[in-house]
Amino acid sequence: MDSADFEARMRRLEYFHGVRTLPGAWVVIRVDGRSFTRLTAARFEKPFDPAFHELMVGTARALLEDLHGLYAYTESDEISILFPPGWDLFDREVEKLVSISASVASAAFSLASQAVAHFDSRIWMGAERQQVVDYFRWRQADAERCGLNGWCHWMLVKAGKSAVEANAILAGKSVGFKNELLFQHGVNFNDLPVWQRRGTGLHWERQEKPGFNPKEGRAVVTTRRRLRVDEGLPMKDAYAAFIQGLLDTVDVDQVN
Ligand SMILES: Nc1nc2c(ncn2[C@@H]2O[C@H](COP(=O)(O)OP(=O)(O)O)[C@@H](O)[C@H]2O)c(=O)[nH]1
Ligand SMILES: [Mg+2]
Structure with a gap:
């Protein structure tokens, strides 16, 4: 048997290996906790637990740093990481x-929580900046919908309904109905922490640091990149403008 031919035949069966994200497209990788309904049930406060949120923010930070992303957005058990068109990690x-x-998400969350946690992952691509803006508006709308629903669900369960009964009460109900339900139980949805209603963003910012250059004997200012965690994101059009501002910092012709 010709060993080069054998090698080539076996390699060809690694069928998906040549699949790459489109050149010149914006890429979003979204990871989502696997069976986190079960994982969170025993360990974390319902419907929102700041400790769980901190773990997700830490996981988003690990992904941004490791994969050299431009922006991360997390809500519930999911994280989206945005990459610019010129990004070429792993040859795409x-x-x-x-x-x-x-793997990065699973390892970061598991280590920090001391619980075995798995994430799945998928890829989204956009040819236009407007599609990227729409993507993040889409995930933020999901955060708001799930946040309101989660609060109503657990409010009903804490009031003595079964999970099945709570689902039946909420099925097909309007946003107004759900807000009113919470209000009757003493919760104003609009007063809840912003991260629970709109999600949390992470992006790089430049920080100027005054220092001293002993060789030249003079004061110098150096700039460093650091991650900013935004727990008070704007919403709707203002969030779209915020995302657009981040995209405008990217020179699409530049390969990084
Ligand atoms: N206890 C708790 N659960 C949360 C929190 N954030 C998200 N979750 C749960 O995580 C799950 C995420 O939804 P989904 O991905 O569809 O469920 P999965 O398929 O079981 O991972 C839901 O069951 C949420 O209630 C939190 O802060 N506390
Ligand atoms: Mg999940």
Whole structure:
């Protein structure tokens, strides 16, 4: 048997290996906790637990740093990481991107929580900046919908309803109905922490640091990059403008 031919035949069956994200497209990788309904049930406060949120923010930070992302957005048990068109990590190979991102997230969350946690991962691509803006508006709308629903669900359960009964009461009900339900139980949804209603963003910012150059014997200012965690994101059009501002910092012709 010709060993080069054998090697080539076996390699060809690694069928998906050549699949790459489109050149020049914006890429979002979204990881989502696997069976986190079960994982969170025993360990964390319902419907929102700041300790769980901190773990998700830490996981988002690990992903941004490891994969060199531009922006991360987290809500509930999911994290979206945005990459600019010129980003070329792992030569943009899909298998690498989904498997490594899921691994980084799983390892970071598991280590920090001391619980075995798994994340799945998927890729979204957008050719236009407007699509990227729409993507993040989409996830933020999901955060608000799930936040309101989660609060109503647990309010009903804490008031003595079964989970099935709570689901039946809420099925097909309007946003107004759900807000009113919470209000009757003493909760104003609009007064809840912003991260519970709109999610949390992480992005890089430049920080100027005054120092002293002993060789030249003079004061100098150095700039450093650091991650800013935004727990007070704006919403709707203002959030769209915020995302647009981040995209405008990217020179699409530049390969990083
Ligand atoms: N206890 C608790 N659960 C949370 C929190 N944030 C998200 N979750 C739960 O995480 C789950 C995320 O939804 P989904 O991904 O559809 O469920 P999965 O398929 O079981 O991972 C829901 O059951 C949420 O209630 C939190 O802060 N505290
Ligand atoms: Mg999940």
